[in-house]
Amino acid sequence: MILNFSVQNFGPVKEKQILSFEADSSTHLEDQYVITTQSGIRVLKLGLIYGANASGKTTILRALDFLRDLVLEPEEKKTAQLKFSPFLFDQDTPHNPSILSIEFIQKEIKYAYTVEFNKEAVLTEELTYFNPNKANIFRRTTDVENQFTEIKFGSKITVDKVYKKTLESNTLWNNTVLGGYLKTNIQINELRNVADWFEKHLKSLVLTNTELDTYVMGNISEKKIVKNDITNILRRAGFNISDIVIDEKEEDIPDELLEMFKERLKNKQVSLNDLINRGKVTALNLEFEHTVGGAKYSLPFLSESQGTQRYFGFAGLLAMMIKGSVIFPIDELETSLHPDLYNHFILSFLMNTKNSQLIATTHNREILDNRDIYRNDTIWFTDKNEDSATELYSLADFDSSVIRNTSSVYNAYKIGKLGGVPNTGDFYIDLNDEK
Numbered sequence: 001m002i003l004n005f006s007v008q009n010f011g012p013v014k015e016k017q018i019l020s021f022e023a024d025s026s027t028h029l030e031d032q033y034v035i036t037t038q039s040g041i042r043v044l045k046l047g048l049i050y051g052a053n054a055s056g057k058t059t060i061l062r063a064l065d066f067l068r069d070l071v072l073e074p075e076e077k078k079t080a081q082l083k084f085s086p087f088l089f090d091q092d093t094p095h096n097p098s099i100l101s102i103e104f105i106q107k108e109i110k111y112a113y114t115v116e117f118n119k120e121a122v123l124t125e126e127l128t129y130f131n132p133n134k135a136n137i138f139r140r141t142t143d144v145e146n147q148f149t150e151i152k153f154g155s156k157i158t159v160d161k162v163y164k165k166t167l168e169s170n171t172l173w174n175n176t177v178l179g180g181y182l183k184t185n186i187q188i189n190e191l192r193n194v195a196d197w198f199e200k201h202l203k204s205l206v207l208t209n210t211e212l213d214t215y216v217m218g219n220i221s222e223k224k225i226v227k228n229d230i231t232n233i234l235r236r237a238g239f240n241i242s243d244i245v246i247d248e249k250e251e252d253i254p255d256e257l258l259e260m261f262k263e264r265l266k267n268k269q270v271s272l273n274d275l276i277n278r279g280k281v282t283a284l285n286l287e288f289e290h291t292v293g294g295a296k297y298s299l300p301f302l303s304e305s306q307g308t309q310r311y312f313g314f315a316g317l318l319a320m321m322i323k324g325s326v327i328f329p330i331d332e333l334e335t336s337l338h339p340d341l342y343n344h345f346i347l348s349f350l351m352n353t354k355n356s357q358l359i360a361t362t363h364n365r366e367i368l369d370n371r372d373i374y375r376n377d378t379i380w381f382t383d384k385n386e387d388s389a390t391e392l393y394s395l396a397d398f399d400s401s402v403i404r405n406t407s408s409v410y411n412a413y414k415i416g417k418l419g420g421v422p423n424t425g426d427f428y429i430d431l432n433d434e435k
Helices: 057-072 161-170 177-181 189-201 212-221 227-236 255-264 269-278 306-323 339-352 409-414
Strands: 002-008 017-020 034-036 042-044 046-051 098-106 109-117 122-130 134-143 148-153 243-252 280-292 295-300 327-330 357-361 379-384 390-394
Touching: 002 057, 017 390, 046 057, 046 339, 057 098, 057 109, 057 177, 057 189, 057 327, 057 357, 098 189, 109 189, 122 177, 122 189, 134 189, 148 161, 148 177, 161 177, 177 189, 212 227, 212 243, 212 280, 212 306, 227 243, 227 306, 306 327, 306 339
Parallel strands: 046 357, 046 379, 327 357
Antiparallel strands: 002 017, 002 098, 034 042, 098 109, 109 122, 122 134, 134 148, 243 280, 280 295, 379 390
């Protein structure tokens, strides 16, 4: 579970901004929103980020996804640049390092991980843990001139000298130590635990154009999701779907698709050669069965409404979050969903999950009109300051002079008292050419 995540000098974020999942002292909706660890830390399941378009709310999620990729998808060549932009509306920030930090719980141990980097290299990297006292696991520094990585382990961490040399040689200057570790066959328990958290618990960012149907069908095929669970979730959401039918069949790979695979898998020759030799790919065909008047009818997935397609994907994510301990960042959660269905998804998540988290950006304001279904510390806003830099702040940061328990947060947000809304101008537009 994430405790907090901070971003500095990344995209529109200039100064350090912190997204926290540590619950405040409020006991409102405690049973639905708060997970209490064995050490007594109260962690929130949900974080919703509101803000105008281009205010930077998606950047918070992209930064988290970027950190995940730094760990799990290390660059293969030391000449490859990291794919991000620092804050550009300033004289100094394009030349200053960017910093991402995260604190999380893995197997009831609290970890803190910080990475400092520019486009060419990971400059410093530090991992600490609290068990129960704070102790350093490793600190990494990069000799930028010689493009060399040095790793120093903490006094409480025992690492064979050969393992240390192997790890340093596998950690390119544009890789993280954790990414370098995943390239090796060595075993260092503390690194394994943290790498497992990134791989098994923190999931990739879900965008509006993410093909969730493909992702969910793949997880069903690999038996990571039970098909009947998704059908049950869809029925509970009011969809007239009695069954999900998935057919698998092998098809010849078109030449243009094979060329694309060659490009993407050029550094993984074993997988590529196997694909070329087979010359075929397994295609999954998805249909929904509807029962109408006692008769059953099948409808192809692409013939269903956009809302049905979207919620099928969400049903798969929800099944994973209910049965496991996973974290899903989702951009524009409300896309293609009726407001009632949007609320149903959030409430289904809150009422049925025990160890999962959901982080989402949204424009849906209706939830703010009902204090019976949200806590102040789960609502966040992004806004641009006078330097055109993103600021992130919580509804819980406002004192009682702005928001009272009896006031309408929906109305306060709508009229701009909380920030995070577009600053629109006059409706009249004169397109006449001026000479």
